[in-house]
Amino acid sequence: MAIQECGNGHLYDTDQYASCPYCMSAGNRIDFGASTVGKTVASSSFSQPAAVGATVAPANYRKEQGAGADDIGKTVGVLNKKMKIEPVVGWIICIEGSEKGKDHKIYGRVNSIGRSDKMDICIKGDDTVSRENHARIAYDAKHNTFHLVPGEGANTVYLNDDPVYVPTSLKADDVIEIGSNKYAFIPFCSDKFTWENGYKQAETT
Amino acid sequence: MSLRRDIEKVGSTIRPADLTNVKLRYDVKNLQGIGARPYQEDSFTIINGISEEQYDKFGMLLAVCDGMGGMKGGREASMSVVSDLRSFFPQMNRASGIPGQLDDVLIKASDNIYGMLDGLGGSTAVVCIVIYEQLYFSSVGDSFLWLYRDGELIRLNREHNVRTDILFESIQCGDLDPHAADGNDEPAALTSFLGMPEITQIDHFEEPLRLRRGDTLLLCSDGVGGTLTEDEVKDALGYPQSVSGCDLIEKYIREHAKPNQDNYTAILLKCN
Numbered sequence: 001m002a003i004q005e006c007g008n009g010h011l012y013d014t015d016q017y018a019s020c021p022y023c024m025s026a027g028n029r030i031d032f033g034a035s036t037v038g039k040t041v042a043s044s045s046f047s048q049p050a051a052v053g054a055t056v057a058p059a060n061y062r063k064e065q066g067a068g069a070d071d072i073g074k075t076v077g078v079l080n081k082k083m084k085i086e087p088v089v090g091w092i093i094c095i096e097g098s099e100k101g102k103d104h105k106i107y108g109r110v111n112s113i114g115r116s117d118k119m120d121i122c123i124k125g126d127d128t129v130s131r132e133n134h135a136r137i138a139y140d141a142k143h144n145t146f147h148l149v150p151g152e153g154a155n156t157v158y159l160n161d162d163p164v165y166v167p168t169s170l171k172a173d174d175v176i177e178i179g180s181n182k183y184a185f186i187p188f189c190s191d192k193f194t195w196e197n198g199y200k201q202a203e204t205t
Numbered sequence: 206m207s208l209r210r211d212i213e214k215v216g217s218t219i220r221p222a223d224l225t226n227v228k229l230r231y232d233v234k235n236l237q238g239i240g241a242r243p244y245q246e247d248s249f250t251i252i253n254g255i256s257e258e259q260y261d262k263f264g265m266l267l268a269v270c271d272g273m274g275g276m277k278g279g280r281e282a283s284m285s286v287v288s289d290l291r292s293f294f295p296q297m298n299r300a301s302g303i304p305g306q307l308d309d310v311l312i313k314a315s316d317n318i319y320g321m322l323d324g325l326g327g328s329t330a331v332v333c334i335v336i337y338e339q340l341y342f343s344s345v346g347d348s349f350l351w352l353y354r355d356g357e358l359i360r361l362n363r364e365h366n367v368r369t370d371i372l373f374e375s376i377q378c379g380d381l382d383p384h385a386a387d388g389n390d391e392p393a394a395l396t397s398f399l400g401m402p403e404i405t406q407i408d409h410f411e412e413p414l415r416l417r418r419g420d421t422l423l424l425c426s427d428g429v430g431g432t433l434t435e436d437e438v439k440d441a442l443g444y445p446q447s448v449s450g451c452d453l454i455e456k457y458i459r460e461h462a463k464p465n466q467d468n469y470t471a472i473l474l475k476c477n
Binding site for chain 1: 233234235237249250251252254255287291367374389390391394402403
């Protein structure tokens with residue numbers, strides 16, 4: 001047995017293999033610089049070609065990045081395309097209920113709210129919150145406005161104690177009631193600031 | 206969240222007598238298979254794994270990276286991490302700050318993937334550096350790092366996924382139910398991986414672990430760690446020679462014959 005280390009750091013037995021069996025195309029070094037990696041299909045000892053149980057991306061990143069098999073090229077937020085980090089445009093902060101004191105970030109797109117981990121804003125430990133889409137908070141970068149959008153489910157969302165059945169515009173310090181929690185709405189993007197143009201004062205000075 | 210629990214568990218088994226400098230010889234082997242997948246998206250690399258002279262002088266680097274399935278460029282992502290690690294290792298400052306340097310290179314690798322694939326691909330990474338009989342590691346994602354010592358199997362890293370988060374959260378609430386995450390739709394969805402805009406979690410040792418004669422390390426992708434039972438892993442690591450350990454791992458994978466068997470990759474290091 002003669003063990004050898006190939007140029008890519010794979011160990012193999014030269015008595016068994018003429019070249020590294022782990023490098024994609026035997027005999028060639030992998031060109032790490034290029035992004036054209038050969039999709040060589042190696043012989044498999046298993047027959048079913050299945051992708052079940054593959055390492056999957058986190059559910060909460062799917063919407064933000066368009067990652068995930070189903071979402072490729074789909075829901076990439078407008079702001080996210082321009083900036084590497086998806087910028088926060090506002091927050092909701094729990095002022096009453098089991099989550100009191102906790103904040104949730106609002107990103108520059110439609111933000112889903114519910115109990116499920118798949119939701120952008122995930123409210124845990126409250127069974128009176130719908131699993132998915134109890135409500136949504138939408139930020140429109142074009143007009144720099146926020147709206148509270150009711151969900152499809154049986155549960156009602158309240159804005160300043162009034163039930164919300166149609167998309168309703170949000171302003172600073174509005175109180176949103178989701179399940180048994182009440183949240184204060186704090187915008188970051190406003191008349192004074194947008195990610196597109198920065199602070200208004202900064203432009204004049 | 207830190208890895209303090211595991212460090213303590215490992216640390217407590219070190220007795221002062223072990224701190225005397227005993228020179229170890231290393232026996233490294235690797236294993237890789239495609240499973241039931243159309244592509245191999247795992248990548249791995251070993252630097253200075255064979256030459257005693259080289260690892261005595263410069264140390265050894267071992268890495269297993271699992272490219273993200275169901276996403277574009279999984280293979281590209283895992284290979285790009287390997288490439289970043291290979292260019293980093295020769296220039297690493299061996300005198301101090303190895304944990305920080307290792308984290309930095311993973312963060313850089315993550316940024317590179319994000320720049321290359323724009324969030325449409327990613328990779329896990331479990332990286333070990335063995336230098337002067339000391340073990341350093343950093344891990345991101347759901348790949349595995351096991352230490353077999355004195356007949357005991359010790360998991361050194363956490364899986365960064367929804368299941369871990371749910372369990373952690375329920376433990377914090379005083380609920381010790383091991384099935385707390387069972388109701389979740391995607392318990393295996395990663396909460397931290399290379400290729401996301403900003404890595405949220407990295408596991409590492411603050412202080413290195415001194416390796417002992419008889420220790421065995423296993424770095425593997427979830428194609429191994431998610432298929433084999435702990436007893437089977439223990440069995441394979443307890444095997445006296447690393448090559449047979451790899452054979453045993455492969456044998457167990459075949460025996461499980463999972464119809465959706467993931468790509469599997471393992472690096473086994475025995476300290477003699």
